Amino acid sequence: MPMFLQLLFTVALHSSPTVDDIRRQADAMLPLVKTQIATEWLKGAAQLPDPTPRTLYRGTSWLTPAQYEALAPEEKAKVKTVKADATLYYNTKYGTPIAYARAVDLAAQHGLKTLSGIKLMDFGYGGIGQLRLFAIQGAEAVGVDVDPFLPALYSLPEDTGSFEKGSVKLVDGRYPAEEKTREAVGDGYTLIVSKNTLKRGYIHPERPADKRMLIDLGVSDEAFLASVHDALKPGGMLVIYNLCPAPAPPEKPYVPWADGRSPFTKEQYRHAGLKVVAFDVNDDGPIRKVAHAVGWDQGDQPMDTKKDLFAWYTIVRRENR
Numbered sequence: 001m002p003m004f005l006q007l008l009f010t011v012a013l014h015s016s017p018t019v020d021d022i023r024r025q026a027d028a029m030l031p032l033v034k035t036q037i038a039t040e041w042l043k044g045a046a047q048l049p050d051p052t053p054r055t056l057y058r059g060t061s062w063l064t065p066a067q068y069e070a071l072a073p074e075e076k077a078k079v080k081t082v083k084a085d086a087t088l089y090y091n092t093k094y095g096t097p098i099a100y101a102r103a104v105d106l107a108a109q110h111g112l113k114t115l116s117g118i119k120l121m122d123f124g125y126g127g128i129g130q131l132r133l134f135a136i137q138g139a140e141a142v143g144v145d146v147d148p149f150l151p152a153l154y155s156l157p158e159d160t161g162s163f164e165k166g167s168v169k170l171v172d173g174r175y176p177a178e179e180k181t182r183e184a185v186g187d188g189y190t191l192i193v194s195k196n197t198l199k200r201g202y203i204h205p206e207r208p209a210d211k212r213m214l215i216d217l218g219v220s221d222e223a224f225l226a227s228v229h230d231a232l233k234p235g236g237m238l239v240i241y242n243l244c245p246a247p248a249p250p251e252k253p254y255v256p257w258a259d260g261r262s263p264f265t266k267e268q269y270r271h272a273g274l275k276v277v278a279f280d281v282n283d284d285g286p287i288r289k290v291a292h293a294v295g296w297d298q299g300d301q302p303m304d305t306k307k308d309l310f311a312w313y314t315i316v317r318r319e320n321r
Contacts, residue, residue: 019086025295030043037115040137056083097132190236237316275318277317
């Protein structure tokens with residue numbers, strides 16, 4: 001039996017249904033990726049552990065256990081508790097981390113040489129699974145997000161720090177708008193990936209939209225791209241990969257997340273010292289194959305991928321100087 005299958009079989013004996021599902025999805029994805037980096041990243045799913053079950057606390061916002069314990073008894077009484085299992089831990093509100101495989105494969109096709117020993121940022125990470133997969137391959141993986149749900153969910157010592165050959169670090173805050181967040185993020189990145197966060201519809205909507213459904217970067221486009229440039233090593237790349245539903249017709253309310261094109265123009269990237277490698281490339285065909293592999297078009301409420309799943313990607317690289 002091949003070593004990968006031996007490891008998968010051994011770990012699966014003691015894994016939850018969610019972790020088993022992630023491993024099956026990774027196995028189904030293997031024929032769809034073209035690079036060794038993406039292949040090894042997917043095989044790393046065999047090493048994902050079951051997380052320790054934990055309790056989350058929800059008041060007016062999500063609370064970490066330490067924040068909950070600091071409350072007065074009368075305030076604690078107003079807080080709801082939520083049991084977090086492996087499904088919430090790995091899939092959070094956004095689904096399987098295996099959906100990142102397409103972005104990993106594209107990064108490798110466009111010049112990423114290895115994940116081992118590199119520093120990698122996931123801007124708007126939304127869940128820890130893909131960061132752990134990066135760490136298994138030896139990356140120093142840094143996730144950045146503003147959602148208070150995430151530090152509440154990932155509050156145990158096992159969630160961050162050294163993991164397999166790499167490490168996982170989570171940064172809670174607005175990047176690059178907050179100085180403390182910029183300092184925590186640092187620089188020296190070979191790869192910055194952003195999936196389903198840097199969308200034109202979120203940042204520069206073409207129609208009026210509820211501000212609660214938009215993303216305010218807190219800085220100008222120019223300042224954001226300057227921070228990306230400075231965070232990247234010379235030759236490092238930014239990969240923006242966005243999945244989207246069908247846009248709303250003109251007579252319906254605008255759906256910001258349906259516009260997954262780059263929020264920044266080619267000229268803005270170039271002005272920031274970032275070479276445009278691929279810009280607003282349509283990726284509908286490949287992502288629909290991914291959707292089938294991970295089961296989005298199956299089950300009780302199957303997605304009609306031809307009518308309601310679209311994808312775009314943009315890749316830019318810091319000049320070698």
